[in-house]
Amino acid sequence: MPSATASPHADAAACVLDRDGVGSLVRELRARGRTVVGPTERDGAIVLAELESADELPYGWGVELEAGRYRTRRRADTAAFAHSAGPQSWKNFLHPERVRQWTADRAPDGGLTVRAERPEPVSFAFLGVRPCDLRAVQIQDRVMLGGRHRDDAYGERRAGAFLVVVECTEPGATCFCASMDTGPAARPGYDLALTEVVDEAGHRFLARAGTEEGADVLASLPHRPADDITRTRAREGVEAAAGRMGRTMPETDLRALLAGTLDAERWNDVAARCLTCGNCTMACPTCFCTTTEDVTDLTGDHAERWRRWESCYDLEFTHLPGGSVRSSGRSRYRQWLTHKLGTWWDQFDSSGCVGCGRCIVWCPVGIDITEEAHALHREALEGGAGGGEDAAS
Template sequence: MPSATAPPDVGRTGHVLDREGIVALVRELRARGRTVIGPTLRDGAIVLAELDSADALPYGWGVELEAGRYRVRRRDDSAAFAHSAGPQSWKNFLHPERVRQWTADRGPDGEMTVRPERREPASFAFLGVRPCDLRAIQIQDRVMIGDRHRDETYRERRTGAFIVVVECTEPGATCFCVSMGTGPAAQPGYDLALTEVVDEAGHRFLARAGTTEGEEVLARLPRRPADEATCTRARESVADAAGRMGRTMPAVNLQTLMAGTLEAERWDDVAARCLTCGNCTMACPTCFCTTTEDVTDLTGDHAERWRRWESCYDLDFTHLPGGSVRSSSRSRYRQWLTHKLGTWHDQFDSSGCVGCGRCVVWCPVGIDITEEAHALHREALDRRPGGRNRAT
């Protein structure tokens, strides 16, 4: 079971920024030619979008989360980052939902000209990345650019992206990052890390750099040396968040659990509830599957090929000449869960789950990945010789 404690440097080193420091941070990143992406309130949700200034951050807004339920709510303070994972993840910008790959045109002479899509170089700065989402980015790095088969769109967008992590001090009811070892404290991989503190002494951010560029950016911001009171409050807030997770995974080897329960009766239970809509894969910050889609105009003289996200819940995802390999909702849900928690280790040397809870929130029928893992664990225990009475 991963430790719930924060790294030893959390809340002990760094500088303090006030709200003007965050304004200056966005201004500095934009001045460096970066497109700054961060959270903002829009259409009844806290979403990720381009920020022209720090004024667009969702100051004073939080969220209420539960299985199949998401609501924004007014807070009684001015915190900008005291909200849990929203409907999007940073995958939306690094691994976009739809990407045009090429266009083809037939000229008057009947000759076809195919033009690969030209992509403008991206220079992102991600502000407000949660520690669980930082881990999700690192997992996608391994999938997309960590081996000989590389996704050029991802590589171009990911290369040089500036990451500002904000440590979690208020986990949601569906969060379980402690179980997955991904939060609430920031682990290495960021350029800057912030810990937001709002108390009787004011609204401020403990900031520390993780890279040379992070140090350069921090040096250009209005700041002051970290005081003991701010360091202590930041450290305690992160440690307190670790003890207030809304969900947990069973404290067992999940890879072994998934491999040993492929024929469990619980799969029938979840199949009776699952709509196979694929919402969980769309909201998941690590799911990466894609397909291609060709379109033409009415004349037939212009064609385009697009790559778009695909879901393993789609009946055609495993379609072969003889039909779909996974024709039942039972088999498709089992494939998703056992891959995410189990066979992902075989492919990429880690779990595919970071404990963000998005799949729980955005499931329209409230299926809970942690509840299913606990249920599979209980059934596995019951099936052992001398196991518990299954009627209890």
């Protein structure tokens, strides 16, 4: 759901922005009334926050990632986007963690006034969207807007969002977007796409438009025609990134694999390590489950309903009068993984995983979704797994 129709300029010759050109991009987007959100270094992490200028981008910062580990580090160059996915995703802005839905106040005569909460209109510009996260936004679009139960609040936030994708040239140790076919090159759906190049010729960005609005914004910026060296370095950087992924998924039909390994012994192994904390679902850019909470003040004269993120790892997530449907950590981890890689296809015609690796990094005990998939695949090949177990066990 790009912010404008596909542009006839999308396949036209790319151009080059220098570092000052990215500064002009932020100024131009802000001048058009947009709230620019992008990466910045803060409190030992690369976080997403509103940017007042491009000077706040994490120039010269990189990250070191591993299962259950995240550290920022200084780079030897001035690259602004040579870092992997941080603790947040664009979901935090399009599908916020906590939203008030309505308030109710009791009148002196005993009547009740209920006011629906309408979100303040925001025209976002997301700068630095990774290709895997672009795919995650598109998946969220399908979930939130593509069925009978449309989320209008999400639709309002998403409708005007201007997406500036930055292609990945330096994947992290937990990245596997190449296995999920979501990166490291940008796919259609962006307004602007940038590829950062830092070499002996300087610091610059190969830029191209994907929509009419993107072409209009790009035309307003100081730029020069793309030269062959910049084109080549940009292409080589993205191609090299595809071959340097830190993780892979098994080369098999993951949907069929998960459907055929419901009673695999591996689920017991992962259950012995999983804390069922839900960190993976909170960090995941596509997990969308929510619950509602009603709260009142001490007088009982004022009440509010809030919607907040929920996790399938929560014991109360499937609570029924007879108890929780999935009472064991084994069943709750299996629910998450089989939905993410398998039954998501049945609901939404795609995988729910984009290969960003956040669930690996932010798991406090370092459980690795790719390791679990490979283990299930090995067990299936060895004939030690099959279907038929009750999903609640």
